[in-house]
Amino acid sequence: xxxxxxxxxxxxxxxxxxxxxxxxxxxxxxxxxxxxxxxxxxxxxxxxxxxxxxxxxxxxxxxxxxxxxxxxxxxxxxxxxxxxxxxxxxxxxxxxxxxxxxxxxxxxxxxxxxxxxxxxxxxxxxxxxxxxxxxxxxxxxxxxxxxxxxxxxxxxxxxxxxxxxxxxxxxxxxxxxxxxxxxxxxxxxxxxxxxxxxxxxxxxxxxxxxxxxxxxxxxxxxxxxxxxxxxxxxxxxxxxxxxxxxxxxxxxxxxxxxxxxxxxxxxxxxxxxxxxxxxxxxxxxxxxxxxxxxxxxxxxxxxxxxxxxxxxxxxxxxxxxxxxxxxxxxxxxxxxxxxxxxxxxxxxxxxxxxxxxx
Numbered sequence: 494x495x496x497x498x499x500x501x502x503x504x505x506x507x508x509x510x511x512x513x514x515x516x517x518x519x520x521x522x523x524x525x526x527x528x529x530x531x532x533x534x535x536x537x538x539x540x541x542x543x544x545x546x547x548x549x550x551x552x553x554x555x556x557x558x559x560x561x562x563x564x565x566x567x568x569x570x571x572x573x574x575x576x577x578x579x580x581x582x583x584x585x586x587x588x589x590x591x592x593x594x595x596x597x598x599x600x601x602x603x604x605x606x607x608x609x610x611x612x613x614x615x616x617x618x619x620x621x622x623x624x625x626x627x628x629x630x631x632x633x634x635x636x637x638x639x640x641x642x643x644x645x646x647x648x649x650x651x652x653x654x655x656x657x658x659x660x661x662x663x664x665x666x667x668x669x670x671x672x673x674x675x676x677x678x679x680x681x682x683x684x685x686x687x688x689x690x691x692x693x694x695x696x697x698x699x700x701x702x703x704x705x706x707x708x709x710x711x712x713x714x715x716x717x718x719x720x721x722x723x724x725x726x727x728x729x730x731x732x733x734x735x736x737x738x739x740x741x742x743x744x745x746x747x748x749x750x751x752x753x754x755x756x757x758x759x760x761x762x763x764x765x766x767x768x769x770x771x772x773x774x775x776x777x778x779x780x781x782x783x784x785x786x787x788x789x790x791x792x793x794x795x796x797x798x799x800x801x802x803x804x805x806x807x808x809x810x811x812x813x814x815x816x817x818x819x820x821x822x823x824x825x826x827x828x829x830x831x832x833x834x835x836x837x838x839x840x841x842x843x844x845x846x847x848x849x850x851x
Contacts, residue, residue: 494815494826494834495636496669499643501824503658506640507750509814522810523747525803527775529633529796530740534779536796537733537740539789543706544729547722557783560733561776568738569762569769576738583731589724590686593716597693604689620848621798627841628801630684634743636811641746643669645757661824687712703790737776745772798848805842808834 495506502509510519538557546552567576613619644658652658661669694712695703703709710725717724742758748771749756756768782792812834816826826834 494811494830495639496643496673497661497666497824498811498815498821499640500647500661500665500669501659501821503644503647503652503655503660504640505644505746505750506637506811506814507747508753509640509820510810511751511753513814513817513820514810518810519751522807523751525807526633526637526747527744529800529803530744531775531778532782532792532799533632533634533796534737534740534776535782535787536779536789536792537737538779539783539787539792540706541730541733542783543789544710544726547706547710548726554784557780560737561780564734564737565741565773565776568742568758568772572758577735580731580734583727584735586724586727586731587683587687589713589716589728590683590690593713594686594690594693596715597690597697599689599693608685615851617848617851620844620851624801624841624844624848625794625797626684626801627844628799628804629797630681631804631808631837631841632800633804633807634740636807637747638739638743639673641743641750645759648757648759660822666824704788705790709790737779740779741772741775744775745769801841802845802848805838805845808838808841812838 498509499505504512507519507523510522538560541560542554542556543552545556564576647658691709691712694715695701695708700708700711706725706729707722710722713721713724745756745768748754749765749768752767754765754767756765756771760768762769812826812831814820816831818825
């Protein structure tokens with residue numbers, strides 16, 4: 494829905510909210526995004542720092558500061574596209590969880606049954622984990638980033654004005670669907686095997702309270718042995734290097750679009766100083782959270798839970814925009830997409846409420 498919104502309207506999500514809803518709706522959406530993103534940036538920086546400390550034997554918040562400064566500098570003065578080309582290969586290390594899951598020789602009958610038969614516990618902890626799984630998969634920053642990147646792609650094709658960008662062909666929409674579906678499929682396969690590997694290694698041996706990167710990395714020992722820590726660190730650092738620019742960038746897009754400043758990662762800071770200022774502030778605030786001394790594993794977990802709590806109202810906005818004929822013309826949501834969207838928002842909202850009520 495977010496990809497189609499950006500392609501058809503020629504505007505990002507925040508700009509569309511600004512054009513079609515009252516200002517309080519726009520700033521409420523931005524506030525939800527910024528809170529989730531800043532906490533997420535802090536969590537990712539803490540996780541990357543912890544992972545690097547695991548390999549070097551030197552744990553220090555200095556690692557977080559170095560990562561923060563390096564990422565802002567690379568995005569501002571190099572190119573996020575270059576950053577992606579370099580660091581996306583590190584994320585391939587996450588497929589090690591697939592191999593590790595098979596090496597633990599799980600009881601596949603039990604695994605398959607547990608994969609399709611829901612197991613529900615009416616506890617705060619259960620619903621917190623469930624909301625966290627939703628939040629790390631269906632995250633607010635992805636909505637803003639996806640629509641903004643579709644606009645960036647059109648600008649790169651020479652469609653500089655809003656009029657040139659408006660509208661999308663069947664072929665363009667089909668390509669976008671394949672892109673989104675492929676990305677989400679791989680992300681869910683990797684997540685499934687991370688959950689499975691953790692269950693068959695750590696949980697099976699009674700390690701149910703992960704306190705550090707060292708604890709988490711132990712899940713890869715069946716595959717990597719003494720190299721488990723390095724493999725884990727590559728995965729965490731690689732995903733962090735990709736995610737933090739997206740988190741900070743989506744914050745900058747949202748604020749810039751809301752204030753009609755304009756903003757693009759394809760321009761340098763001297764051309765778009767306000768846009769890059771917001772981006773740098775988002776990273777700096779995340780770094781401050783890291784320096785506050787929170788446990789990195791808990792920060793990563795609670796940032797996912799926070800995303801899960803804040804996502805439903807933003808999903809509602811996305812559904813309303815992409816179901817509106819005045820916004821989308823003939824490219825509005827089909828009945829199936831609307832049904833899936835409302836179901837997603839409702840399930841996430843009910844689980845978030847249950848977490849607080851139980």
